[in-house]
Amino acid sequence: xxxxxxxxxxxxxxxxxxxxxxxxxxxxxxxxxxxxxxxxxxxxxxxxxxxxxxxxxxxxxxxxxxxxxxxxxxxxxxxxxxxxxxxxxxxxxxxxxxxxxxxxxxxxxxxxxxxxxxxxxxxxxxxxxxxxxxxxxxxxxxxxxxxxxxxxxxxxxxxxxxxxxxxxxxxxxxxxxxxxxxxxxxxxxxxxxxxxxxxxxxxxxxxxxxxxxxxxxxxxxxxxxxxxxxxxxxxxxxxxxxxxxxxxxxxxx
Numbered sequence: 001x002x003x004x005x006x007x008x009x010x011x012x013x014x015x016x017x018x019x020x021x022x023x024x025x026x027x028x029x030x031x032x033x034x035x036x037x038x039x040x041x042x043x044x045x046x047x048x049x050x051x052x053x054x055x056x057x058x059x060x061x062x063x064x065x066x067x068x069x070x071x072x073x074x075x076x077x078x079x080x081x082x083x084x085x086x087x088x089x090x091x092x093x094x095x096x097x098x099x100x101x102x103x104x105x106x107x108x109x110x111x112x113x114x115x116x117x118x119x120x121x122x123x124x125x126x127x128x129x130x131x132x133x134x135x136x137x138x139x140x141x142x143x144x145x146x147x148x149x150x151x152x153x154x155x156x157x158x159x160x161x162x163x164x165x166x167x168x169x170x171x172x173x174x175x176x177x178x179x180x181x182x183x184x185x186x187x188x189x190x191x192x193x194x195x196x197x198x199x200x201x202x203x204x205x206x207x208x209x210x211x212x213x214x215x216x217x218x219x220x221x222x223x224x225x226x227x228x229x230x231x232x233x234x235x236x237x238x239x240x241x242x243x244x245x246x247x248x249x250x251x252x253x
Contacts, residue, residue, distance in 0.1 A: 007068040014047045015054075019067035021182040021237075022054050022107075023251040024244055028186060029111065030063035031248060034193060036112035037061070040174070041088075043095040044107045044182055051075045053099060055092060057085030066253045075100060090150045094170075097155035098162060098178060105178035107185035115196040116175035122203075125169055126195060128212040129202050133195040134220040141165045145172040167192055183233030186240070 008016050022044045029035050029042065038059050046052045054070045055077075056062070072081045075096050077089030095108045119126060126136050143161040146154050162168045166188050168176040175192050179185030202209055244251060 012047070016067065018044050018046065018182070019054060019070050020252045022070060023065050023067045024241055025107075025109070025182050025186050026056060026062040026065040027244055027248045027251050028240055029109075029189075030061070031244070032190070032193070034111045034113040034116075034189070035062040039091075040110050040112050041091050041095055042107070042109045042182075042185075043092070043099065045099060046072060050080075051099070052080055053092075053095070055087060055095070057083070058088040058091070059086060063248055066251055068253060093149045093152065093155070094158060094176065097159050098176075100155075101159040102162070102178060104180055107179050107182045108176065109178075109185045109189050110170075110174060110176045111189065111193070112174040113193055113196070115200050116169075116193060117173065118200050119196040120169050120171050120173060120175070122199075127199055127209075128214075128217055129209060130195055130198040130212075132191050132198060134212060134217050135191050136167050136195045137217050138220045139166040141168045143168055143170050145170070149173075179233065181233060183237035185233070187233035187236060 011019070022042060025042050038056075038061060041055055043053045043055050046054060052072050052074060055073055056065055057069050057071055060069060069085055071079060071083045071085055071087050073087055073089075073092065074080050077087060077092035077096060079087060094110055098105050098108045125142060126133055126140060128134060128137060141161045141163050143158050146157075158168075162176070162178070166178055168178075170176060175189065175196070177185050177188035177192055179188055
């Protein structure tokens with residue numbers, strides 16, 4: 001008797017690679033301590049004319065997620081391929097809004113990290129206190145809290161607040177990043193979280209703070225291209241996967 005086809009055999013090579021990358025991103029979020037049990041989501045658009053996306057199986061811890069366990073959904077958060085795993089359509093509200101409005105936002109990441117939520121509650125928001133904060137400030141929007149993100153009427157306001165930016169601070173809620181790839185969105189989240197962590201620690205010190213001049217914020221994007229050799233998140237991504245292979249193997253299953 002022949003073995004049943006694996007999911008990898010039933011999807012395109014492009015989709016499988018996205019599955020591997022997104023599963024890796026979920027595990028990296030857990031590895032860095034940004035996860036919130038099973039809550040929040042990372043999503044990526046699947047190649048093709050359909051607006052289909054990959055999202056986490058709801059109820060699975062981020063460090064358990066694998067390429068084959070990710071669920072494919074449509075813009076309404078409904079499963080389009082049979083899966084044994086449940087999804088959280090309500091949790092897809094934020095992601096569907098961004099994906100629908102931004103063709104360049106192939107990947108959308110949203111976290112409830114403690115540092116991110118702490119800074120989102122500070123009236124001044126992200127302050128120019130570190131090199132990391134400059135990258136964020138060069139492409140940052142803010143969205144006021146409207147309660148748990150279940151209301152479709154909130155979508156246009158969220159999209160307008162994000163605009164063409166790569167970073168969005170959800171007031172009293174958390175952080176959101178977008179990228180043309182999983183690697184780019186993850187690198188953006190890493191920088192966003194680092195900026196928030198540094199700010200929380202700097203403010204906790206209680207001393208007078210030195211802020212970076214605005215002129216340096218204005219020129220930071222060109223410098224970012226130099227630092228990443230124009231590769232964006234792809235520069236660090238292979239090393240991050242090697243780290244996962246050592247510490248949390250199995251994401252590519």
